[in-house]
Amino acid sequence: MSDLEIRPATPGDLPAVVAMLADDPLGAQRESPDDLTPYQEALQRLADDPNQHVVVAVRQDRVVGTLQLTIVPGLSRRGSTRSIIEGVRIHGDERGSGLGTQLIQWAVDESRRQNCQLVQLTSDVTREDAHRFYERLGFTASHVGFKLAL
Template sequence: MEDPLARLTGPADGVVLRRATAGDLPALVALLADDALGATREAADLAPYEAAFAAVDADPAHLLVVADDGGTVAGTLQLSFVPGLSRRGTLRAQVEGVRVAAAARGRGLGAAMLRWTVGEARRRGAALVQLTTDKRRSDAHRFYERLGFTASHEGMKLEL
């Protein structure tokens, strides 16, 4: 295993956060598909995920993180850094695709992952951490609010 990004302590003791590898893709896609919404949008064919992984992995502004629990992928998230002119040129950290395996939920892993993410965003100079979550994910909304996130904006999307 390459150098870990972090070794978690507390309720998620023993879990290592590390950069995802192409070998993690089947487990990552399974995490993305393991809920009512993901089951309708994710696919079994790994080819599009392989292309997306290669693009994310090649760009230093993006980091695909795996929560590795003794060799098992127990969680994942993507952290992307977005420069912009608004807010006096603020660098934003965008969090996407946060997932924790069903068997690993309820032990503080998601909170530990997000705390690390906020710290990493701060370390890299971001002034704002933002994320989107589907309006139908009320449990996720409560989770993010417990961590200090606020529903300050209304997000909009246009599917192409």
């Protein structure tokens, strides 16, 4: 897959990124591809924060994948820095191509480069295929997560 480029997301990438975020039953309920304004504002906030990395995978000038990597300094684990992988999405016609593995490997490599001692991610309980994928890559289901909508 030498024709693949992983680079920071730009405002011009947002239509493709938001379409991927909305392209499943969960995302269809919570994303709004017809109004990119909140996504534009969010991308600018993320771009202004050096601990945030929103990237896209591009093949033949087409955005085919995305993820967000957050670097989190902390006190626990002897002052360890961790990273959090969020919003992993692969375009429907690229699933099963190895692209997801490449994106996650980019995130793990960047986490190492940023001196993180731990990489973590969450996945909705209904995404069983994603769980198997992450386990194949060496992640373990070690915690129970909770959310509070505000």
